[in-house]
Amino acid sequence: MTTASLAPAVAATDARAAFQHALRRELHASGVTAQTATIATAPLLMRAAAAACRELLGQRWADTQAADAVRGARAEVRRVHYLSMEFLMGRALGNALAALKLDDTLREAFAAQGQSLPDVLEREPDAALGNGGLGRLAACFLDSFAELGLPSFGYGLRYQYGMFAQGIQDGRQVEAPDDWLALGNPWEVMRPELRYPVGFGGHVEVRADGSRRWMPAEALVATAYDFIVPAHHSARVSTLRQWHAQAAAPIDFAAFCRGEHHAAAAHRVAADALNWVLYPDDSTESGRTLRLKQEAFLVSASLQDLIARHLRETGSLQGLGRANAIHLNDTHPALAPAELMRLLLDDHGLSWDEAWAITREAVSYTNHTLMPEALETWPVRMFEALLPRHLELIYEINRRFLDDVALRFPGDVALLRRVSLIDEGQGEDGNGHGHGERRVRMAALSIVASHRVNGVAALHSELMVQTIFADYARIFPCRFHNVTNGVTPRRWLQQANPALSALLDARIGTGWRQRLDELERVKPLAADVEFGEQLQAVKRANKLRLAARIQRELGVAVNVDSLFDVQIKRIHEYKRQLLNVLHVISRYQAIVANPDGDWVPRTVVIAGKAASAYVTAKSIIQLTHDVARVIASDPRVGDRLRLVFLPNYGVSLAETIIPAADLSEQISTAGTEASGTGNMKFALNGALTIGTWDGANIEMAQAFGERNMFTFGLRTEQVDALKRAGYEPRQVVEQNPTLRAVIDAIARGDFSQGDAGRYRALVDKLLGEDVYLLMADFADYLRAQAEVDTLFRDRQAWAARVALNIAGMGMFSSDRTIEEYIDRVWSVKSLG
Numbered sequence: 118m119t120t121a122s123l124a125p126a127v128a129a130t131d132a133r134a135a136f137q138h139a140l141r142r143e144l145h146a147s148g149v150t151a152q153t154a155t156i157a158t159a160p161l162l163m164r165a166a167a168a169a170c171r172e173l174l175g176q177r178w179a180d181t182q183a184a185d186a187v188r189g190a191r192a193e194v195r196r197v198h199y200l201s202m203e204f205l206m207g208r209a210l211g212n213a214l215a216a217l218k219l220d221d222t223l224r225e226a227f228a229a230q231g232q233s234l235p236d237v238l239e240r241e242p243d244a245a246l247g248n249g250g251l252g253r254l255a256a257c258f259l260d261s262f263a264e265l266g267l268p269s270f271g272y273g274l275r276y277q278y279g280m281f282a283q284g285i286q287d288g289r290q291v292e293a294p295d296d297w298l299a300l301g302n303p304w305e306v307m308r309p310e311l312r313y314p315v316g317f318g319g320h321v322e323v324r325a326d327g328s329r330r331w332m333p334a335e336a337l338v339a340t341a342y343d344f345i346v347p348a349h350h351s352a353r354v355s356t357l358r359q360w361h362a363q364a365a366a367p368i369d370f371a372a373f374c375r376g377e378h379h380a381a382a383a384h385r386v387a388a389d390a391l392n393w394v395l396y397p398d399d400s401t402e403s404g405r406t407l408r409l410k411q412e413a414f415l416v417s418a419s420l421q422d423l424i425a426r427h428l429r430e431t432g433s434l435q436g437l438g439r440a441n442a443i444h445l446n447d448t449h450p451a452l453a454p455a456e457l458m459r460l461l462l463d464d465h466g467l468s469w470d471e472a473w474a475i476t477r478e479a480v481s482y483t484n485h486t487l488m489p490e491a492l493e494t495w496p497v498r499m500f501e502a503l504l505p506r507h508l509e510l511i512y513e514i515n516r517r518f519l520d521d522v523a524l525r526f527p528g529d530v531a532l533l534r535r536v537s538l539i540d541e542g543q544g545e546d547g548n549g550h551g552h553g554e555r556r557v558r559m560a561a562l563s564i565v566a567s568h569r570v571n572g573v574a575a576l577h578s579e580l581m582v583q584t585i586f587a588d589y590a591r592i593f594p595c596r597f598h599n600v601t602n603g604v605t606p607r608r609w610l611q612q613a614n615p616a617l618s619a620l621l622d623a624r625i626g627t628g629w630r631q632r633l634d635e636l637e638r639v640k641p642l643a644a645d646v647e648f649g650e651q652l653q654a655v656k657r658a659n660k661l662r663l664a665a666r667i668q669r670e671l672g673v674a675v676n677v678d679s680l681f682d683v684q685i686k687r688i689h690e691y692k693r694q695l696l697n698v699l700h701v702i703s704r705y706q707a708i709v710a711n712p713d714g715d716w717v718p719r720t721v722v723i724a725g726k727a728a729s730a731y732v733t734a735k736s737i738i739q740l741t742h743d744v745a746r747v748i749a750s751d752p753r754v755g756d757r758l759r760l761v762f763l764p765n766y767g768v769s770l771a772e773t774i775i776p777a778a779d780l781s782e783q784i785s786t787a788g789t790e791a792s793g794t795g796n797m798k799f800a801l802n803g804a805l806t807i808g809t810w811d812g813a814n815i816e817m818a819q820a821f822g823e824r825n826m827f828t829f830g831l832r833t834e835q836v837d838a839l840k841r842a843g844y845e846p847r848q849v850v851e852q853n854p855t856l857r858a859v860i861d862a863i864a865r866g867d868f869s870q871g872d873a874g875r876y877r878a879l880v881d882k883l884l885g886e887d888v889y890l891l892m893a894d895f896a897d898y899l900r901a902q903a904e905v906d907t908l909f910r911d912r913q914a915w916a917a918r919v920a921l922n923i924a925g926m927g928m929f930s931s932d933r934t935i936e937e938y939i940d941r942v943w944s945v946k947s948l949g
């Protein structure tokens with residue numbers, strides 16, 4: 118195939134016919150034919166449609182790969198390999214139909230079966246192979262890779278049970294395996310021909326010629342499963358290649374014959390455990406070991422795949438670093454440089470200098486958090502047991518790096534100790550790890566092996582080089598950059614919000630769908646009263662849809678004319694869902710004190726998962742439920758206030774909630790949220806933001822005007838200053854009667870049926886250290902919330918602000934983000 122055949126228009130009618138044929142075949146295979154007039158169930162239609170789409174995407178995949186291989190062989194491209202432990206993909210059918218322009222075809226086909234398209238789409242389980250923003254970013258990037266035609270592979274693991282499914286029992290989070298593959302996965306293409314050996318344990322053998330070779334004790338095999346992501350404005354696709362682990366050896370036949378069936382398969386179960394869940398609980402040693410194995414497994418299979426492709430296309434390892442970018446999405450794949458060195462030195466016989474030059478050219482790294490406790494380190498002891506050869510290589514990388522630093526900063530022994538890839542475990546490492554244990558610092562390895570390191574929003578990138586990576590920034594002044602995150606407008610506007618999309622099409626044309634910058638044409642419409650009314654009508658329709666879902670799932674009726682105030686994201690202390698709940702309590706108390714007041718009715722929606730071992734986050738979820746129950750059962754409140762927690766937050770739930778939001782809560786303590794991407798999705802969908810001066814909130818405010826966001830709270834410098842001066846949360850509470858009433862009510866057990874103990878730990882945290890400064894920001898938060906009420910009463914003024922927000926969101930497309938990665942991080946130009 119030539120690239121000319123990739124033109125979408127040529128293929129459009131063919132695609133429709135091919136799709137209809139494939140759909141008939143799939144249905145037929147399940148016993149549904151026109152003759153028998155069997156009515157297909159919605160889940161069956163979903164699987165049949167997905168299989169039919171996959172067939173068309175398979176052709177696009179083959180064409181894309183063929184085109185890239187031709188260019189690869191001519192050394193005309195640089196392929197990007199995006200390594201990530203998380204890809205939070207969500208559903209795929211709606212996106213595939215939109216990309217293939219088959220929505221209408223399918224709508225008709227389903228109508229013939231007595232089913233509606235939205236109902237069928239709802240039957241698809243979410244591919245929830247991620248935790249939060251980092252994983253969703255990776256998914257948005259795959260979409261933009263396809264859209265921009267970037268030769269690329271996303272590499273991840275095929276977790277059989279995702280992270281976990283969140284249920285709520287008696288107001289408490291309960292976790293269950295998310296069995297998303299139970300009915301099979303019609304999207305994935307297994308590639309049994311792509312199999313790579315991956316080992317663990319064993320020892321390193323030194324040969325007569327001095328070369329070293331790792332002899333692993335445990336032998337696994339990685340098999341590839343591909344998931345194809347289509348572009349919307351061309352026939353290009355991108356690939357998510359997910360690895361599945363299996364034991365290399367079949368069952369132990371002798372043991373089996375002795376009747377020892379468990380023993381016969383024990384090694385197979387151990388291998389299979391790698392496929393089970395994202396983030397095995399790290400509170401046990403075996404959980405931690407499993408996690409390190411997963412990381413090593415992802416990295417090894419992906420790099421072997423990359424090298425095999427490069428050799429197939431070019432016949433030599435020369436130029437591998439110039440032809441291939443290897444990107445580390447946070448430090449989870451940070452073993453990549455060590456594994457690449459091992460493969461190049463031990464398996465392919467390159468010299469250290471050759472291999473290191475290739476590694477440095479290829480590797481780049483994105484940091485996603487400044488929280489010291491989130492910076493990954495692994496005990497040297499675990500490396501010795503699982504990855505002995507990698508440890509040798511890390512020591513050698515470290516020796517050369519420290520020699521270099523010692524030459525450039527003579528006599529600065531403290532610097533050497535701080536920047537070493539090995540934490541010698543002699544002092545406080547800030548991570549609360551026990552003294553005495555030597556650990557490998559994965560961020561240090563990532564920085565030293567990369568030619569580029571980036572943060573994910575302007576403030577974050579600045580703080581990164583001023584705080585956690587200050588020493589490295591001194592050593593490598595040109596290595597650090599910023600690339601502000603973005604989100605794909607295909608999923609987060611076009612698919613999630615068809616009504617708003619249609620309104621935009623009618624008012625500014627359809628160009629925004631490809632160039633999100635064109636949203637700036639909405640700006641003059643801010644003064645257009647009719648446009649404002651149309652925006653309100655779209656919002657109301659989306660709120661009705663969400664209200665129906667809340668009614669269905671929770672049996673709670675909400676007032677659709679109330680202000681929908683939404684905070685959906687992982688539950689974490691730094692994100693301050695608790696501050697939100699404190700505001701709800703104070704509003705509740707105020708309504709009860711003055712039931713005849715002129716209140717702006719509010720529906721506060723919270724959703725998010727707490728990590729299974731994170732006690733405080735789980736307590737915040739419970740408090741949310743307790744407060745929600747008390748408010749709902751108090752007749753004095755009426756429909757002026759509701760608090761709603763929607764369980765099992767994920768991509769498709771976000772797609773329903775976000776278009777219905779009036780207000781977006783982005784209230785992290787300044788300096789803690791690296792970027793946020795939820796903030797972007799909300800503004801794009803016409804919610805106004807109440808937010809702190811943190812992460813990408815800042816760039817959003819700058820893009821659409823600071824006066825068009827409700828900002829509040831201490832800024833980073835003020836947070837630091839307050840902490841330095843000695844912060845006394847208890848005093849803050851004493852001096853603010855409103856806040857005091859809120860804290861007292863929780864402490865008394867007003868929301869826990871008199872059980873004063875239930876939230877003692879939570880209250881003690883707030884009155885004790887209050888690390889995230891909720892008490893300090895409370896008063897200003899309430900002031901900003903009052904401003905929200907005032908503006909909301911003026912429908913026209915509110916709508917005008919909404920228009921200005923949307924108009925300013927053009928730069929927050931992940932297409933722009935990827936263009937910047939290409940320019941600053943992945944291009945040959947960036948290698949200098």
Ligand SMILES: *Cc1c(COP(=O)(O)O)cnc(C)c1O
Nearest residue numbers: 249250686767768771793794795
């Ligand atoms: C966008 C998104 C996130 C990230 O949200 P933040 O508010 O930026 O933390 C997390 N989870 C899902 C499912 C998302 O869609």
